[in-house]
């Protein structure tokens with residue numbers, strides 16, 4: 001089987017020159033950038049808000065044990081069952097166990113990247129359950145049997161025409177590609193499923209320690225229906241999603257909306273603190289919260305990159321990343337794409353297999369500059385590269401750098417090398433594009449600029 005690195009290169013080579021793909025992404029990003037910048041201006045002091053958000057997450061992550069304990073105790077006091085999942089398999093087993101106990105066969109699910117992370121849908125389907133994604137974008141990619149393309153916009157790579165075609169092929173519905181019609185098709189299917197569902201599974205955006213509540217922010221109301229209609233609600237949430245206080249949401253909800261979708265606030269913001277209480281008219285009879293580690297504590301133990309746990313999954317770093325915009329979300333081959341994905345995936349899934357993601361970066365720093373919680377993303381990519389090369393340096397790279405260091409440290413050799421290179425480049429045109437071209441990996445997609453006719457040393461000597 002091809003390695004993840006090889007698959008990445010093959011897919012990147014295929015997608016990057018695809019002008020149609022580029023056009024769809026650029027159009028979507030341009031619209032996003034305009035509204036995002038408007039919303040940032042609604043903050044009285046955007047740099048101050050970023051600083052406060054970074055400090056709040058720093059406190060939360062650096063005292064994670066205490067806040068998680070407080071969060072769990074507060075939830076349990078209102079009758080919620082809290083489960084701790086060390087890894088993906090444990091997460092799946094806990095949820096399948098709950099579903100078996102309830103004899104649940106029809107499951108509605110709202111957007112949860114943690115569920116993608118532990119491949120929960122496949123596990124539930126293998127156990128004989130029918131699983132329906134209720135977020136519109138997720139519903140579309142589920143019908144197409146594709147993974148989500150983006151953290152926030154799962155079907156961003158599709159045109160309205162393609163969505164209409166998918167609905168016609170899979171549901172025999174959709175008479176036009178008007179957004180209202182397409183949303184209507186999904187609504188007709190989903191409304192029936194909410195009523196039939198035995199259990200609802202959600203993710204969560206934040207876990208509030210001092211009140212013991214989860215916060216879900218969304219635009220379609222689907223997470224609300226997923227949580228409220230079935231008798232059993234299960235929330236799968238990464239342990240890093242903790243915020244210390246309820247009042248922190250006053251900053252984080254508008255910040256996530258501004259950077260995620262360019263809105264002042266998303267359409268629906270809901271807090272869940274437990275199952276339905278005797279004096280309440282709706283809500284689930286049973287509420288389970290599954291707290292997922294799955295290597296997050298390994299990242300917590302890494303003082304250099306711990307701040308990657310501050311991520312609020314707004315997707316803003318993906319949107320500004322020139323690599324993501326060219327190679328697209330599916331090329332990453334992992335749940336979390338873009339700069340944040342390239343930083344955390346080697347921690348979550350192994351450095352050896354996933355270090356190539358950190359190499360696929362121009363290190364322009366646009367991700368770090370945009371991140372609302374000030375994660376030092378591009379330096380973390382560099383650190384991953386360093387860790388990767390320490391782990392198992394590639395032989396030819398070691399040799400090439402040793403040779404370069406030896407030549408660069410000796411002026412006479414450097415002078416000789418530049419003369420040889422200048423002479424040799426006259427013949428490069430003959431070899432260009434052939435297997436004998438030593439620079440073919442470079443010249444395949446870029447120009448090789450000619451060396452100047454005179455070096456600085458020669459110019460200086462001449463002037464003297």
Ligand code: SF4
Nearest residue numbers: 311312314315317371
């Ligand atoms: S790393 Fe920052 S910009 Fe990227 S998704 Fe996370 S919070 Fe958003």
